[in-house]
Amino acid sequence: MSGDSHGGMRDLLGAYALDMLEPGRRAAVSAHLDGCAACRAELGFVAPAAELLPLADPDRASALPEPPPELGERILAGVRAERPARARAWRIRGPVAACAAALLVGFGAGAAAWHAAFVPAPVPLEGVATTAHDDGISAEAELVPHTWGVEIRLTGTGFREGRTYRATLFDGSGTAHPAGEFVGVGGDRMVCNLNSALLRQDAVGFEITDESGEPVVSSSF
Ligand SMILES: [Zn+2]
Incomplete structure (x- = not known):
């Protein structure tokens, strides 16, 4: 055998x-x-x-x-x-x-x-209403409630090419909390993740301001 x-x-x-x-x-x-x-x-x-x-x-x-x-x-x-x-x-x-x-x-x-x-599971996105204060700009925003702060996922067009824009979150007392900056890309669609150390439960709104400090997009929630 x-x-x-x-x-x-x-x-x-x-x-x-x-x-x-x-x-x-x-x-x-x-x-x-x-x-x-x-x-x-x-x-x-x-x-x-x-x-x-x-x-x-x-x-x-x-x-x-x-x-x-x-x-x-x-x-x-x-x-x-x-x-x-x-x-x-x-x-x-x-x-x-x-x-x-x-x-x-x-x-x-x-x-x-x-x-x-x-690896953490995907977190639910919270859509929030936005108001554009510039005729050329359209923007949508969603919030991500991280443990270390809230993130704004900003999608938009019309932020002027080469110009710097600044994102600011506000808490209930009106205090500003920086959430980063980005450079506009003109007519192309832009997706931008803006992070802040302000926790979601303390955040009540945000603003995107242009180089002169004028708000071009705002949101309250
Ligand atoms: Zn043998």
């Missing part, structure tokens, strides 16, 4: 390292290992990857990954060890290749979990 040949034993080393063989087959591999230095060396290569395989468990994908710091070194060491026998490596190292692929899949899922845990 081909499974009992040297080549057949090599194909079973991955499952052997993972302790996934039925007892009879496991005993046959053990007996072969006793008398075959090549297969013992192969097992030495497979076993470290098998130890790391639990990291690829899909049930762990929701937990934050803790990649062992030595993993990269192990993979590199395996690649280096494989290099002299490269001509036949891909034929005899099937189980190793399967382990490596499983590990990479596991870390991909871990990265997705990390992304979900640390």
Whole structure:
């Protein structure tokens, strides 16, 4: 039976390292290992990857990954060890290749979990009414209530090309809070994110003023 040949034993080393063989087959591999230095060396290569395989468990994908710091070194060491026998490596190292692929899949899922845990979900935009005080300008605005302050997402046309405009938010007492500046681009549609340290619950309106300090757009909310 081909499974009992040297080549057949090599194909079973991955499952052997993972302790996934039925007892009879496991005993046959053990007996072969006793008398075959090549297969013992192969097992030495497979076993470290098998130890790391639990990291690829899909049930762990929701937990934050803790990649062992030595993993990269192990993979590199395996690649280096494989290099002299490269001509036949891909034929005899099937189980190793399967382990490596499983590990990479596991870390991909871990990265997705990390992304979900640390990248904030999109926040709802709050549309607010605007009034343009310049015939050439049209503008729309939405607010983003960040934890560190309110952001104005201003979309508009007609802000004069090359001119500087200044955004100011106001709190309930009428105090001005700077929310940044931008340069007009004329007739092209412009989308501008203007940030302020004033919190959303304290903000009651904003103004966009031109270089002379005259308001060209205002909003109350
Ligand atoms: Zn052998």
